[in-house]
């Protein structure tokens with residue numbers, strides 16, 4: 001079980017809801033993924049009229065924990081404003097802090113992310129900041145009360161997979177809260193690799209929504225995350241430079 005703040009989840013896959021070819025495919029992919037947590041940009045919703053047609057309308061939102069995100073924010077102030085709006089509309093107490101510092105790479109702004117996290121924790125949100133793979137920043141985010149840290153595998157939407165598994169492992173080793181690898185996952189192998197490192201979960205969107213068959217890919221991601229988790233718990237063998245026979249001959253009679 002994965003525990004974040006007061007929330008407990010069986011599934012370790014957090015799924016983004018954007019970029020699907022249509023709402024029917026989105027609905028089927030969400031189902032196939034087995035996810036319990038859906039994330040979406042608050043800015044894409046009409047909060048004054050939540051019943052107006054929107055990109056979540058095919059989903060039975062009562063079945064999921066919603067993780068609205070502050071996408072579109074470039075400063076802590078903007079992220080805090082978006083989070084407050086989401087809370088006031090009754091969307092959820094959880095918020096993914098996403099403060100982008102650069103429009104080409106979409107990398108998070110570390111200083112503004114830290115500021116927003118601190119303010120929102122103080123205001124009683126369950127805060128999951130999207131961060132870089134910097135272990136020191138991950139430590140500071142926890143010091144100000146983040147309920148999970150979400151280091152990027154690689155730039156959002158890039159599908160490049162884990163660019164710096166070494167640093168992500170540092171974050172995991174030191175973390176006192178769950179580590180959810182977020183963004184840049186391109187294939188089930190990437191998701192499994194993140195879980196085998198010891199991540200507590202994976203948040204992804206583009207790899208499923210942009211796949212040739214998003215529903216099949218959603219299922220593949222679900223299975224990869226489960227396999228990666230089991231592989232991590234089982235404890236992999238050490239890597240050796242040379243062969244070691246799988247059927248040792250020692251002790252065998254001629």
Ligand SMILES: CC(=O)[C@@H](O)[C@H](O)COP(=O)(O)O
Nearest residue numbers: 016156157183184204205206
């Ligand atoms: C949906 C969402 O929150 C994205 O900002 C997230 O980081 C996913 O990234 P990918 O689309 O690369 O999976």
